[in-house]
Amino acid sequence: MSTAQPKQFCGVFSKPSAPHPDSAIVAYDRFGNAYMASELLPSGFEVLDGEIPATLEFSEDGCQEVCLILSAPESAPSVDAAVSLSRCGEVLLDETIPLQPDETSCFACEDCPSGNIVGAPGQAKLLTDVLASGALPADGQFVQACVYGTLVINEDYYLYQSKLLMQPGARIVVENGRELILTLCELTGCGNMWRGIEVEEGGALAMKAYNYLADAQYAVYAHAAAPGEPVPYIAVEGNTFAGNFITHSRGGIFASNNSAGAITIGGASPALRNTLEDVEIGILANATDAKGFVNIANNDVGTQAGALGIGIWLAGNRAEAEVRGNVIEVGQAGSGIGLWYSRSVEAVDNTVKLLSAAQAAAGIYLQGAAQCTVKDNTIGGAGAGGDNNGIHIFSSPDNAYCCNTIDNTRHGASDECRYI
Structure with missing residues (x-):
């Protein structure tokens, strides 16, 4: 059994409502609920848990703060991860979000x-x-x-x-x-x-x-x-x-x-x-x-x-x-x-x-x-x-x-x- 601790990376992701993405990895909001998000991660990063696809729910103002729970190298730098979001096959978003290691580490x-x-x-x-x-x-x-x-x-x-x-x-x-x-x-x-x-x-x-x-x-x-x-x-x-x-x-x-x-x-x-x-x-x-x-x-x-x-x-x-x-x-x-x-x-x-x-x-x-x-x-x-x-x-x-x-x-x- 491994004692490795998860690395926590946070960022803000915004887009008008798209509740059913075709591909995403699971993230968690501050209440522990699964939300969104990145399909493509930098080399060496691994999603600790979750299923693909995941369901993304946005707040009414179209902006949702999320926190990805990832396994990453000890020396992992701040990097940008590609995000691809689609609904019923229609691509709604292609952009990158910054992944910043949590300072508490x-x-x-x-x-x-x-x-x-x-x-x-x-x-x-x-x-x-x-x-x-x-x-x-x-x-x-x-x-x-x-x-x-x-x-x-x-x-x-x-x-x-x-x-x-x-x-x-x-x-x-x-x-x-x-x-x-x-x-x-x-x-x-x-x-x-x-x-x-x-x-x-x-x-x-x-x-x-x-x-x-x-x-x-x-x-x-x-x-x-x-x-x-x-x-x-x-x-x-x-x-x-x-x-x-x-x-x-x-x-x-x-x-x-x-x-x-x-x-x-x-x-x-x-x-x-x-x-x-x-x-x-x-x-x-x-x-x-x-x-x-x-x-x-x-x-x-x-x-x-x-x-x-x-x-x-x-x-x-x-x-x-x-x-x-x-x-x-x-x-x-x-x-x-x-x-x-x-x-x-x-x-x-x-x-x-x-x-x-x-x-x-x-x-x-x-x-x-x-x-x-x-x-x-x-x-x-x-x-x-x-x-x-x-x-x-x-x-x-x-x-x-x-x-x-x-x-x-x-x-x-x-x-x-x-x-x-």
Whole structure:
């Protein structure tokens, strides 16, 4: 799994309404919506995602600002890209637009001593106070900042195309009833771990369209939602989480003790995949109850753990839950998917790769699970050594297993001392 970050190039493109171009590559506006645009790119540039053709929608005044998400060489200069737009075969436009590398890519940890400082080590700072001081802009666009201590999101805030350098021990906390939206943002540590983004009960977090988080103890952590609190939601789609791992950390995306809520991790299509690299636990939904819903779909998870490592873990889950279309690589010890003391989980169409015959436990591990469906999953082992089971079942009655493909494991499926 690559840790390469997308380059962001922005420009303004204008033409009277032409809603159905024949050829274009996908770009995103500041709300993460797909828009337009360039058919021909300079050498070395590659579109990270999207289908050809794409649909371009203009604002009423005929001018639409767009942002292309491209992979480009590290030394990519500012260049002009040819744009060709047509509708029903009629060419409406042939021109060039400038592609200017986003200046946030140049902002580095060395800038923090004299850079834009938010907060102080060991202290909590309210967002409203930070906005009032001018350290962050009200519109949240193109921010470059060094964050110390705890930044408390006590009013709704939208960060767009911004870079936050999170200092050791720093964290972001979304308060009850507040919402934080991240689009095209980069949050990375400076040499040591920062703590991560915490969503308090009743808070909400949306991370869409190519955010990049690295070096966090836990990338996202959602706290308990008590009965009677506003229903929180966590929507995390199309992001990369890299290096959120250290020997004493747990990593990944945690949604814990939610009495009621909608937890969506991963998008409905492969284009909205999250990538989690080198984590101990990739995604955890813990102690959710029947009033909530958990959807974990289309994520790429790579674990590296010497002891307990689980790519996707549902523990004590009572909510209706679906784990679908995920690709998990278990680098050392542990399992790909863990269903522990959980009910009503559908684990369908996932791919698990066990890379260590000596350390891996199982592709899918059920313990105390009931009324779950395990279907159409593909599990590949690393040989007959160690546990290295395709599906391990422990004290888990009344579950359905069908049509799973298991290869190169010690046992295809094991149920305590009875092997299938």
